[in-house]
Amino acid sequence: MSKMNNVSKSKLHGLWALTNRELKKWYKTPVVFILTLLQPIIWLGLLGNALNLGSLVGSSSLTIPPQVITELQLTPAQITVLQGFFSNIGDTIMQGTFGTTSYISFMAVGMIAFTALFTTMFSGMSVVWDRRLGFLNKALSTPVSRAVIILSKVLSATLRSIFQASIILIIAVPLGFQFGAAFTAVNILGVFAFLFLICMGLSSLFIAINIRSTRIETPMAVMNLLNLPLTFASSAFFPIEQMPGWLQAVATINPLSYTMNGMRQLLINSSIDYSQLALQYAYVGLFALVLTTVGIVLSWRFLNK
Amino acid sequence: MSNNAIEAEALTKVFNGSLVAVDHIDFSVRNGEIFGFLGPNGAGKTTTINMLITVLKPTEGKASILGYDIAKQNTQVRYSIGVVPQEYTADEDLTGYENILLCADLYGIQREVSKKRASELLELVELTAFKDKKVQTYSGGMRRRLELACGLINRPKVLFLDEPTLGLDVQTRAATWNYIKMLKKEFGMTLFMTTHYLEEADALCDRIAIIDHGKIIVVGSPTELKDSLGGDIITVAIKEDVDITELVERINHVKEVKKENGSYRIKSENGEITAPLIIESLRKEGHVVTRLSLTKPTLNEVYLQYTGKSMRDAEESGDSLYAKRMIMARRRH
C-alpha cells in the first residue's frame, strides 16, 4: 500500500495534533481566555486585601495606652523599646503562622493551585462535547491510539493550567506579592514541576469521570461536589495547623495542600526545609502517578468497550 | 484476498446486556460497489457502521474489511478506511483547512503530504475559497463536504458514509450524490452508506440491504428488489369492447393480466420494452389503443412490503431527529 510510506508509525502520533486542537480553541478565543483569568484575580484583589491579617495585627493599630504608661511608670526609653516590640509583633505573628509577612503572597500561592484545579476541571469537560458531537468516534476510527486520545486531553489541561497559574503569579506581583528570601529564578521550575504533577493527576481523574457522561450536567455536579472540600480543606487561606481537627484531617491528605505548601517554600518562605520539600514532591508525585494511571486505564477501558 | 471488501458474519451488538441493536447480521460488500443500508430510525445502521469502523466491539460474530479482521487487525482496518459520520464532527473553532490537517495528523500523515492532499480535497469539494474561515460560519452543505474531505484524507479503499445527505437541500443532495458516484468511478472506491431515503438508495447503490430492528430483511440490487414485487405495471385501454387478456398474456415478459373496470393492469418485467410490444400486437389484431401508462414500482413499495411500515414515516422522523440534533449542537454556543 503506497500510503503506508509517508505515514508516521510512532505509537504517539497525533498526540501533539490533538493537544494543540484543545489549546487552539482556548487561545484563539480571547474572551474565554481572559474570563478564566478573571476569577482568581478578583479573589486575590478582594480577599487578599480584605483578609489582610497582617494589617489586622500589624504595627500601626497598636499603641501603648496612656494608663499603662502611668501605672507602670515607664521611661521614654522603655516606651520606645516596647513600641518597637509591638510594631514587630504583627510581622512576627505573620512570619510564624504564614511563613511570610505578606498575606497576599500566602494567598496568591493558594490561588495558583486553585487555578490549576479549576482549569483541569473545566478543560476536562470538553471530552463530553467530543463524545456528544461525534468527534470522539471519528478519532476512534483512525489509527491514532486510544491512549493518545486520552493523554492529549490530560496534557492540554495541564499545559493550560500551568500557563494560567503563571499569569496569576505575574499579576500578583503588582498587587503586593513578595518573593521570599530563599527565592531564586530556578525555583520557578520547581513550581512548574509541582503544577505539572498535580494537573496530570487531577485532569486524569476528571477525564475518567467525564468520558462516561453524554450530558454536561453530570460532570458539573461532580465538580461542584468536589470543589468545596478541595478548596476549603486545603491550606489555601490558612495554614493547616490553625484549622479545627476534622478539617485538619481532610486538609492533611489533600494533595492541593502539599502542592501549595511546597510552592510556598519555593516562592515566599525565608528559608527552604529541603526534607519537607522532598516529602511534598513525593506526595504530589505519588498522587499524580496513581491518578494518572488509574484515570488513563479507566478511560482506556471505556473506549474499548 | 477474496473479492469482497467487507464481510460480516453473525455480527451482533447488545447494549447494556439487553438492547439488541444489531442482531446476527450476515452480508458482504463486493470490491468497488456502493452498498446501501436502508432502514428507519433505530434500525441499527449506525451501530453496524461503528462496529465495522472499529469504534464499537461486536458482542458476537465477526467481520473483516479487505480481509483484515476488525477485532484482531484493527490497525490495518483503520488505515484502510475513511469515515463520514452522521454528525458534523468538524471542530467549529478551527478553520476548514485546520480541520483537514487535524484528520491527516490522526493518520500520522506527514505535513508536506497532508498539506498537498488537503488542498486537493478542498478543491474537490469546492471549499477552497472558504478554507481559512472558521467552520462556525459554514452552512450545513459546506460542513458535509468538509466531513467528506476529512474522510478522504488517507485515500481510503473503503469509505463509510452514515446518512450523507441528512438535512441537505435538494441541490446539495444532488451534488453529494455526484461526489459519491465520482468516488466509485474515478477511484474505484468501495462505499458503504446508510440512508433513510429510498430514492437515494435507488439512485446510488449497486446493492441494498433493508434493515429493521437490527435484522437484515432483504439484500439485493434496487432492480432485483423492485422486481421481486412482480415488476412494472402497464395499464392499457382499447377502443373496442372485446377481451384481450389472452392475447396480451402471450406477449414476451408479461407475467399477469387483470381486467379492471374497462382497462387492463399488466404486470411485467422491463415495462419499457414490453409496452411497445403490447401496442404493436394489439394493432396487428386491429385494436386501437386509447390509453397506456407505465408505473415502475419504487423502493417505497419494496420497503413497505418488507418492513410493514411506510418509508415516509421514517423520513419524517429522520428530519425531526436532524432538527433535534442541530438544536443540541447549537446549545453549545
Ligand SMILES: Nc1ncnc2c1ncn2[C@@H]1O[C@H](COP(=O)(O)OP(=O)(O)OP(=O)(O)O)[C@@H](O)[C@H]1O
Ligand atoms: N451507545 C449506545 N448505548 C445504548 N444504546 C444504544 C447506543 N447506541 C445506539 N443504541 C440503541 O441501538 C439502537 C440502534 O441505534 P442506531 O444508532 O444504530 O440506529 P440507526 O439505524 O443508526 O438510527 P438513525 O436512523 O436514527 O440514525 C437504538 O435503539 C439505539 O437507541
Ligand SMILES: [Mg+2]
Ligand atoms: Mg444512525
